[in-house]
Amino acid sequence: MNEVNTENTGVRLTDEEKARRSRRNLAIALSVGGLCALFYLITVFKIGSAILKRSL
Amino acid sequence: MARGFPFHHVHYRPDGRVAELSELGADSRRESLISNADPGDFIALLKPRVMSLVVFTALVGMVVAPGTINPVIGAITILAIAIGGGASGALNMWYDADIDAVMKRTAARPIPSGRVKEGEALSFGLFLSFFSVMVLGLATNWLAAGLLAFTIFFYVVVYTIGLKRRTAQNIVIGGAAGALPPVIGWAAVTGNVTIEPMLLFAIIFLWTPPHFWALALVKSDDYGRAGVPMLPNVAGEKNTRLQILLYTLIVVPFGLAPLAFGLGGLVYAVAATVGGGAMLWWAYAIWRASSDEALRKACWRMFGGSIAYLFALFAALLIEWTAQKTAPLLWALLGRLA
Numbered sequence: 001m002n003e004v005n006t007e008n009t010g011v012r013l014t015d016e017e018k019a020r021r022s023r024r025n026l027a028i029a030l031s032v033g034g035l036c037a038l039f040y041l042i043t044v045f046k047i048g049s050a051i052l053k054r055s056l
Numbered sequence: 057m058a059r060g061f062p063f064h065h066v067h068y069r070p071d072g073r074v075a076e077l078s079e080l081g082a083d084s085r086r087e088s089l090i091s092n093a094d095p096g097d098f099i100a101l102l103k104p105r106v107m108s109l110v111v112f113t114a115l116v117g118m119v120v121a122p123g124t125i126n127p128v129i130g131a132i133t134i135l136a137i138a139i140g141g142g143a144s145g146a147l148n149m150w151y152d153a154d155i156d157a158v159m160k161r162t163a164a165r166p167i168p169s170g171r172v173k174e175g176e177a178l179s180f181g182l183f184l185s186f187f188s189v190m191v192l193g194l195a196t197n198w199l200a201a202g203l204l205a206f207t208i209f210f211y212v213v214v215y216t217i218g219l220k221r222r223t224a225q226n227i228v229i230g231g232a233a234g235a236l237p238p239v240i241g242w243a244a245v246t247g248n249v250t251i252e253p254m255l256l257f258a259i260i261f262l263w264t265p266p267h268f269w270a271l272a273l274v275k276s277d278d279y280g281r282a283g284v285p286m287l288p289n290v291a292g293e294k295n296t297r298l299q300i301l302l303y304t305l306i307v308v309p310f311g312l313a314p315l316a317f318g319l320g321g322l323v324y325a326v327a328a329t330v331g332g333g334a335m336l337w338w339a340y341a342i343w344r345a346s347s348d349e350a351l352r353k354a355c356w357r358m359f360g361g362s363i364a365y366l367f368a369l370f371a372a373l374l375i376e377w378t379a380q381k382t383a384p385l386l387w388a389l390l391g392r393l394a
Binding site: 021026 | 093187191
């Protein structure tokens with residue numbers, strides 16, 4: 001009879017741990033998205049229409 | 057408890073050296089590798105209640121400053137200062153995890169309760185510190201960003217790592233970190249620092265000792281168990297009661313000083329006078345308390361009351377300066393509509 005070698009199968013996440021990981025991933029995604037929006041807003045409001053006034 | 061950068065819990069061999077993951081049993085390996093944290097635990101690392109005071113005082117610093125700031129840039133400024141303050145809270149919790157674990161008041165924090173690993177808190181705090189300073193610098197100016205960086209450095213390195221466990225004057229000097237947000241707010245709008253924001257700095261700086269010593273008097277057992285040399289544990293209860301009274305006698309006149317510099321008007325005068333009177337009364341009650349129960353009650357009254365006092369001072373400034381700055385706009389708008 002073959003026994004499953006639990007030592008070598010790595011760590012298996014419980015459903016609760018998977019749910020927590022998903023929530024963390026979502027939070028990271030929202031944070032990265034927020035940071036992009038933040039830099040976009042800083043660019044728009046700091047430079048504003050002056051961006052069109054540069055010499056080409 | 058081990059303090060370090062690894063993202064997993066560190067396990068030690070009997071000889072004191074760090075064990076490799078392959079040497080650990082299945083349970084320890086699981087504990088080492090799996091994060092139990094919820095996003096809410098990382099929010100808790102930012103000390104939201106402290107953050108709200110930082111946001112409020114920084115906002116007042118921005119509003120009372122001469123000049124204007126674009127509302128969107130203003131909101132980003134507040135966000136950056138809030139995140140910077142939160143980051144210093146996370147770094148404080150990383151360093152203090154060992155003493156937080158033995159204090160009742162702090163034992164449920166994310167690291168001592170095992171939900172967040174030390175390395176996670178450290179990297180989280182460093183990452184947010186860096187980004188908050190960069191965002192503030194890009195959005196406003198590098199004086200404000202530099203002041204924010206200095207605030208984080210002062211709170212984490214000078215206060216948490218340097219002073220907290222060594223001297224009973226820890227919160228006296230460390231209070232400077234909590235007092236800087238209005239100066240950062242002012243600098244974000246004007247690009248400089250003058251006497252007026254330094255006055256706001258002085259009020260919070262002098263307010264900090266009586267506020268925290270009132271808490272330390274009631275929680276001296278907790279601090280004693282953790283080995284943190286708060287004033288009641290080092291200088292004794294009687295001396296602490298006197299020092300609370302003395303600091304209150306200094307902070308109340310400082311609370312009135314903005315009136316002399318044209319920073320505060322009628323609303324502020326009422327808040328500073330009534331609030332200052334109440335502060336003196338609470339400090340006197342602590343000094344004169346004749347029983348343990350009376351002292352405990354007086355301390356809690358001072359702890360909560362001093363928060364209300366500081367809030368009243370800054371709220372008065374906020375109301376007066378918001379009204380003063382928006383009145384011309386409102387009149388112009390009404391004029392056009394009429």
